[in-house]
Amino acid sequence: MQDDSSRNTIIFLVCAVLLFFVYQHFVLDPAAARRQAEVKARAAAEATAPVKPGAPGLAAVPVTRGQALAASPRVAIDTPALKGSIALRGARIDDLQLTQFRQTVAKDSPPVVLLRPEGAPYAWFAEFGWTGANVPGLPTADTVWTLAQGATLAPNQPLVLTTTNGAGLTFTRKIEVDDRFMFTVTDTVANASVAPVTLAPYGSIQRQGLPPSKDASAIVHEGAVGALGGDDPTLKLIKYKKWTKDGGIEPIASTRGWVGITDKYWLAAIIPTQGQAFKGQFRDTKVGDVSVFDANFVGDAHTIAPGQQVTQTTRFFGGAKVVPTLRAYEKKFEIPHFDSAVDWGHFWFLTRPMFQFLEFIYRYVGSFGVAILLLTVAVRAIFFPLAHKQYESMAKMRRVQPLVEELRKKFKEDPAKQQQELLALYQREKVNPLAGCLPILFQIPVFFALYKVLTVTIEMRHAPFMGWIQDLSARDPTTIWNLFGLIPWHPATAPMIGGLLDSSLHIGIMPLLYGLTTMMSMSMSPPAPDPTQQKIMQLMPIMFTFFMAPFAVGLLIYWTWSNIITVIQQYVLMRHYKVDTPIDRLFARFGGQKKAAE
Template sequence: MDDQNKNLLLATVLSGVVLVIWFVLFPPEEPVQDPNAPAVAEQTVGDQPAIASGDLPTADGSAAAAPELSSEADAPRIDIKTDRITGSISLMGGRVDDIQLADYHETIDPESPNVQVLSRVGSDNAYYALFGWAPVEGIDAANVPGPDTLWTAPANAVLTPETPVTLTWDNGVGQVFTRVMSIDDNFMFTMNQTVENTSAAPISVRPYGIVRRHGQPDTRKFFILHEGLIRMSDGKLEELDYKALGKMDIDEREGTNAKRIEVETNGWIGFTDHYWQTILIPDGDAPFRSTAKFFESREIYQAEAVQPAMTVAPGEKVEAGSRLFTGAKEWETLKHYEQDENVGGFVDSIDWGMFFFFTKPIFWLLHNLHALIGNMGWSIIGLTIVIKAIVLPLAYKSYSSMAKMRELQPEMEKLKEAAGDDRMKMQQGMMELYKKNKVNPASGCLPMIIQIPIFFSLYKVIFVTMELRQAPWFGWIQDLSQPDPSSILNLFGLLPFAAPGPESVFAILSLGILPILLGISMWLQQRLNPAPTDPAQAMVFAWMPWVFMFMLGNFASGLVLYWITNNTITFIQQYLIMRSHGYKPDVFGNIKKTFKRNKKAA
């Protein structure tokens, strides 16, 4: 086998390896599962055991004495009605366990179900928040409110931003527990808990909040997105996915897999999903214990915020406050809570990634362009124009160098003919030619190097931020966070059958209009670059636009739109800069000649 055929074979194998690695790192997005799909309910009578002395509700152990109810479903409920949240709270345990978001639907169809964030015990993958008091001294577990305590509330009470609801429970031995629940206009609940001690002896209790998930939820399982436990502890962010939670060491104090952090100030803890999260936020700057737990026997994941013990003297009352955020990870909303309501670092609950110094500014610019333009698709195009303007000085030097290299192409062909099979002589001749004409062959890589962190950061922004979810552009692109729904396999909707879905083996061939435009834009841009002297390399470069067209075909439409815009602007910039240096690029004139030369070389 001659050297040229070896080079071509090697280049082909390497291209295949690149494709495999790419799809491992950036797999096509999975179809969105409807979390509201019917599920078989497990029948339980109060899902949790009693509170052990001096500790919190556990997920394992002996069952507590339950109220006289046949199931949790029989417990009375309080409706929640706001412009942004609907649902209800169970009076069994005072659980916040039924939350739907009025502004968000499962799909772009306005008739599709609203997004369900929290769900009741007995439903598939129950997910809810609990608040209460743990006994420390002078009172036992049976006399503090627990997960199965049946609270009382005023008749016909409805929780709205204007009407808080008060829950009460009298343990019958001298203590009365009260919880005032309120909600704001967005996604924040406030829980003010009090204990009044009418007995003759002091008691000591610890206020707590718990967020609990039954079973591991369906996740995207994508390295670019964190889903799982998230917490802020003294200004330090920690993220633990569900796999990591299951591998935590056994904490002897907790009796299960757990990781405790004693937070001095500025902290919160909870669970985050792709677009939604449920977070416990103890009030003020007081210290608290932040604990992540996993109960393996029942596959329950738990986040706890436990405040310091409080002593209640006879005839006195103590109060403890905390907040619960459960809703969409909207940047503006999180920023409001961080800046105006003292929830430190709350914007960082959005997964900005390790390149946050790129991701945050790019999102900020995109967000403000959207506020100005009103359409996220055109805002992405505007963002691309701004970025290209910023890097234009560097691009100018690179494209100027490319223009000079194009001018040297005839001389390089002569060097190749003179050197024959002597590669060393060829390389030395090229270096002398570059030096004589003051050309830096590496400068052509500069625009691509600059694009890599920008591309990754924008990919991150489009994938993780709430603002891109179900954001329309125009025509057939009604969700920029999803792949182009059109397909060449049914002639973009002209043929009477649907295109194959992402789970089909034909999905990679189901190219939409945007991916095809991407391939064309990359090919046009490549036509302005100097062709490699090695025929095998030239063949690989000739195929790269079409390879990338398939690689990016199932990526989010917003990302493909950015790449098309970037390629188009790059082509225009490079063409004009080359013309300014006296070189007239022949974009279409040598296509047939180049194809024949590469075919002959192969």
């Protein structure tokens, strides 16, 4: 009975994992591939792509990104991490490129473009200002500000912009930037009129239209993100699909927090002065068939008496979600949940420590690939007591397998007696067939947590390991169909079946190594009693090879190395119990062939 229960449990676990792989392989991955193809097509056509007309501020005439940039006088941004410009028309931060991150692993690949000016395809920008009832001449998106100080925005080189409303109000905006991704915007309003005015500060991040690449993966959060709600805010996450469906959320009163719009690796976020009351909101305004996504805040109103002035400081983050950088900003400016802009997922209690371990090891070895190997050793060390019991039980099971087969034949016609004798045999030999299931159960959360780390952390993006592996977060770039690059031909160009060879049948070096080590590990286990089960188990390594091939190569490195450690552990224990192993038989076979040849 225990033997059958063990087999059924293993089959159940295998089927559960297979279902996950099938869903990932045949549903999520093809969808992501289609979206990636759309992204490439969009990138090729972006120079002439039109924007949707009709929205307030949206271009009524199609323009290119270059034309949109030229529509306003500009001041350059030049930092170690950023290139771009600030539009004097509207005083917006609307042109940013991340110079330390390339669009692909190619050395000549252009830098990632984060922000785009209004009028360009898929505009994405940040603006700041004041709002008030019955106050004429407040600065708008069409107001051209005067550059009063500075020539280029750089660390320790701020810009100062000014404008007036023609009725006694002078607006001054000081913009500073550090050497990473944080801007500090200080707005001052001076009232030289004869009457008091009441104004409230606001900040907004707006995204006009959604590029096809967004929401490409079910496990990655892309959309609205922030922390809102009183003095102890909670994390707010709204995927684009839900954001579009619901139209956003109502304003939430807060004294601490932030709002932003996030992609898989990139973030644009506005952080009001912490400790001051404000209301944060996410909105989706439909303009024709275009969604205009807006993450904004509005602060408490200030009454400015004649001869007085008021100042508001707002910070804007525009850059890559580098975890140490986010943590540093969270600590320095006391921004709640800022490093949660990285989507750690439901297994955050495993994902965060796992990333911290990889990051810690990386600082010493300089390679995330090596860090993954050491992580594998650490995980196996943690699970060593369970694994030891598993492999000990398997070794004993293999040792008593001939006795089990004898009992099955002897009591073939009496199943009840057969189970009774099998239980007695297991008790005498101190064998527990169920002991092999626990390590599998405990390693499944680790598997998903590592998958999450490799998928969402930018540190893994374009992280090289060795040889052909130049991006641990992507699939193995090699494929068996061109002999791993020896033939100058890409399978995707094959007529009729090119897409199939480049997606579902794309088998590289690491998937093959994974399949081989899986086969070795499974060959060390006791054979299933049923011939049908034996055939299924023999096919498992081949099936897993195809299912795992599209996964991040970093995950395959982890699993392959884990298989190797498993084989070593199994071999040592089986030798200890004097059990014949497939490795021994392999050595004996080749040794016998060598002697015969001599």
